[in-house]
Amino acid sequence: MSVPILECVDVHAAYGRIEVLRGVDLKVPRGAVVALLGPNGGGKSTLLKVISGQMEKTSGHVHMAGVNVHGASADDLARLGLTTIPEGRSVFPNLTVEENLLLMSYAGVAPDKVFDTAYSYFPRLHERRYQLAGTMSGGEQQMLAMARALTSDPALLLLDELSMGLAPLIVDELYETVAKIAESGVSILCVEQFARTALRVSDYAAVMTGGRVVATGEPNEINEIMADVILGGAA
């Protein structure tokens, strides 16, 4: 079996004296989509922060493609191919769609490539290329956030609550694109409250509660009843 693109081993992290991650073990195989599910406050966003270098763990190991990334900054991790789409839409509301995308070219990506990637995944962004990002719907802003992330050609994409505040139909549409992104070879770890939608496009799922991963498996192995209880009906 090849080295996983991401492996967390016994990861602990705390806010001040309150320990929030209490020994997380998690693997994302290369090319896989892994859904990270669980109730509010279980530690999912905190784990993404640790993986993406925004927060220091107190102990444990995080390996990317077999490399221990202890002490790596968010920039170092980006160079290793890690890209994060954080909770909420990280777009510039007073810039147009095209200007938001062009900012990526300052990160060293050629403008043509930026536009080609963005518009091939999201034709709707092409239709709205001269519109101010802040005037678009929540779903369209999320598309723009995803498009910007994709232009950096990630090896591993971390998605935090893609569905936040969006209607179920739009969430389905976004996850169809997640499936297409995965088909292109990008590995994906997604935190999601809409468990059923995420499970439809996932190869594996992990359920996190109380700062630990308490169940892992293929989507059909994640016990529906347990998911319903743990997710408090959010599935």
Ligand SMILES: Nc1ncnc2c1ncn2[C@@H]1O[C@H](COP(=O)(O)OP(=O)(O)OP(=O)(O)O)[C@@H](O)[C@H]1O
């Ligand atoms: N900046 C912070 N300072 C102190 N405590 C925090 C901070 N951020 C999160 N926490 C706490 O850490 C715990 C885990 O939060 P986290 O956001 O990681 O959970 P989550 O599983 O992502 O939940 P949600 O789905 O609600 O975002 C919660 O008890 C939360 O109150």
